[in-house]
Amino acid sequence: MINVMFRRLFTTTIRNPHDNPLGLPKNNSRPAPQIPRRAGGIEPKRSIPNVHHVLLVSSCKGGVGKSTIAANVATALSLLPSRRLRVGLLDLDIFGPSIPTLMGLKHAQEPEVSTSSGALLPVTNHAVPTMSMAYLLPRSQGSQEDTPVVWRGLMVQKAVQQLLFQVDWSFEGKYPPLDVLVVDLPPGTGDIPLSVGQLVKVDGTILVSTPQDVSLSDTRRGISMLRKLEIPLTGIVLNNAYYLCPTCKDPNPQYIFGPPASFHNTARSLSLPVLAELPLVPGVSISGDRGVPYMLIASQDEDGKGSTQWRDRMKAVVSQTWEDIQAKRKARESS
Numbered sequence: 523m524i525n526v527m528f529r530r531l532f533t534t535t536i537r538n539p540h541d542n543p544l545g546l547p548k549n550n551s552r553p554a555p556q557i558p559r560r561a562g563g564i565e566p567k568r569s570i571p572n573v574h575h576v577l578l579v580s581s582c583k584g585g586v587g588k589s590t591i592a593a594n595v596a597t598a599l600s601l602l603p604s605r606r607l608r609v610g611l612l613d614l615d616i617f618g619p620s621i622p623t624l625m626g627l628k629h630a631q632e633p634e635v636s637t638s639s640g641a642l643l644p645v646t647n648h649a650v651p652t653m654s655m656a657y658l659l660p661r662s663q664g665s666q667e668d669t670p671v672v673w674r675g676l677m678v679q680k681a682v683q684q685l686l687f688q689v690d691w692s693f694e695g696k697y698p699p700l701d702v703l704v705v706d707l708p709p710g711t712g713d714i715p716l717s718v719g720q721l722v723k724v725d726g727t728i729l730v731s732t733p734q735d736v737s738l739s740d741t742r743r744g745i746s747m748l749r750k751l752e753i754p755l756t757g758i759v760l761n762n763a764y765y766l767c768p769t770c771k772d773p774n775p776q777y778i779f780g781p782p783a784s785f786h787n788t789a790r791s792l793s794l795p796v797l798a799e800l801p802l803v804p805g806v807s808i809s810g811d812r813g814v815p816y817m818l819i820a821s822q823d824e825d826g827k828g829s830t831q832w833r834d835r836m837k838a839v840v841s842q843t844w845e846d847i848q849a850k851r852k853a854r855e856s857s
């Protein structure tokens with residue numbers, strides 16, 4: 523009897539209400555979540571008006587240098603010798619747009635609207651036309667920087683569709699179509715990359731990671747989503763791979779975020795070409811904050827050899843990417 527009372531006092535059959543509050547499956551016997559289908563059936567993927575090739579820059583994790591790389595890839599592509607490519611830059615990071623800052627356009631006027639088509643006209647700096655949600659936000663003290671986007675999913679999807687399909691990259695026919703539109707995606711596997719993957723014909727994707735394991739595991743998740751959406755992947759860049767101290771006697775690279783071995787293992791296991799290991803260079807960050815892509819001003823004076831290594835590797839990334847997206851485009855057209 524005492525035994526029964528004792529058990530009653532110290533055990534309970536009431537389930538803890540905080541157990542598994544989302545009702546997610548507790549074991550692995552259920553299938554993994556599927557990519558949601560679009561309401562109203564599957565629409566065929568479309569081309570973006572006045573754009574020949576679409577190149578995504580995706581990182582799966584925030585803060586790894588994706589927008590910086592997107593801005594510099596766009597600039598470097600437009601500077602490719604003897605190509606004279608027309609390159610645009612679309613910022614689809616709706617909640618954290620940074621392309622206006624990186625391209626020196628944070629105080630830009632609101633974009634004009636084409637009188638003939640009603641499409642938005644891009645805003646240009648450093649010879650690269652750009653479009654970003656930030657240009658369309660109400661301003662506080664002349665800049666869009668402090669205005670947050672507080673939106674639910676449907677509004678975000680509508681904005682993404684408009685930014686993708688209702689921007690006139692030809693400026694009412696004054697310029698030829700873009701050879702390449704570089705798209706800065708937000709981090710992660712959320713609504714926005716999903717919409718882009720389902721709506722747009724894409725020709726290539728540059729993935730960006732840093733050496734840390736947290737970044738690499740997010741990268742794996744992102745790649746799996748991009749592959750499910752049949753988005754072509756060009757290759758992966760290891761950003762902040764090493765540091766070359768400009769004033770130290772030791773000329774060797776310092777792997778301050780860890781050696782690149784697990785990055786290379788990950789890339790190999792995912793059959794992803796490695797496009798470059800880019801060094802951490804203080805000037806990249808300083809010039810980005812000043813609104814000038816480092817590609818335009820890389821100099822050994824302040825940043826030492828890291829500067830030239832960063833610039834040469836970035837040039838190699840864009841040459842390889844340009845070859846790859848043309849080949850993928852041809853293959854897509856002939857299939």
Ligand SMILES: Nc1ncnc2c1ncn2[C@@H]1O[C@H](COP(=O)(O)OP(=O)(O)O)[C@@H](O)[C@H]1O
Pocket residue numbers: 581583584585586587588589590591620761762800801802803804805806807808810811
């Ligand atoms: N190779 C690099 N060397 C030095 N700083 C860098 C480098 N790449 C990126 N950064 C800096 O890291 C910060 C995050 O970069 P950002 O492009 O905004 O990342 P993300 O778009 O992935 O969130 C920025 O301050 C940027 O200037």
Ligand SMILES: [Mg+2]
Pocket residue numbers: 588589590615618620
């Ligand atoms: Mg960013």
